[in-house]
Amino acid sequence: MPKTGATVIDPYQLLGLPRDANDAAIKAAYRKIAKTEHPDGGGDVDRFAKVTASYELLKDPVRRKVYDDTGYDPQLADTADLKGLMMLETLVNDMILDEREPGSFDPVAGLRRKLTDDILKTRFHILELERHRARVRQHIDRIGRRPEADVLGSMLKARTQSISDAIRAAETQIEAIERAYTMLEGYSYELEPEPLPKAAE
Structure with a gap:
């Protein structure tokens, strides 16, 4: 972290x-x-x-x-802080719009869960992009080239670059999510105590 x-x-x-x-x-x-x-x-x-x-x-x-x-x-x-703040801003709006009674649920824990889920989803997305990029590179290695113009090669290389850019963007997104997560450190939320069950008469 x-x-x-x-x-x-x-x-x-x-x-x-x-x-x-x-x-x-x-x-x-x-x-x-x-x-x-x-x-x-x-x-x-x-x-x-x-x-x-x-x-x-x-x-x-x-x-x-x-x-x-x-x-x-x-x-x-700091730029990283601003990205983290923007991430939290969206989640805080969701917390405010939640119709449940304050104290009946822990919104801070909910924010942490949402950020953790977002990190996992983004990491999975990066893995998918890396697999896709590897497949494109294998095509580039195997495709024959015409001497006067390499249209297919150029298209595949451009696709590889686009995928690399998407991976970098996803990694930046993870950094922002992690930054938002660290901003929640030290926070707790007081829940209403559960009502005691009524004793049998």
Whole structure:
């Protein structure tokens, strides 16, 4: 499994600010750090980009509110995290639309089961694609070529490339699913206790 949790930059931590920092404090913190971190002054380009991105998030009241409420910002999140978040977003919608009474079922366990099922299905799909690609390659090895043009060979090679692209896409999908799964680590769900059976009179 990949790393646990989510790797999103904490703009408050990066700028050395408390959560309730006002606009003046945000601007002052940014200017102070920018003096030492700016690439023109010998600072690191990547770190300066993160500092600037953090400042831009905190000075935008809408983005800041979303970050404060969710802990995420699309522009600061790791790409793998964003893919995992999109995966979870769909599943959370399914959880919300479930008509069963909250507490009567464990939606977190359901999310984990769904992600596990998706990984298994995607791995099976990759195996099928690999078998198909191997068959196409065997045809390529066995087919005779006309000297002036190899139309069939070109078509079969193009098909092999398409299958390889599909395999790569499926592997990326598995990475996103695994990332979503790790984001669920540490969560539990409190179920309503089962009613005790009535004693016989």
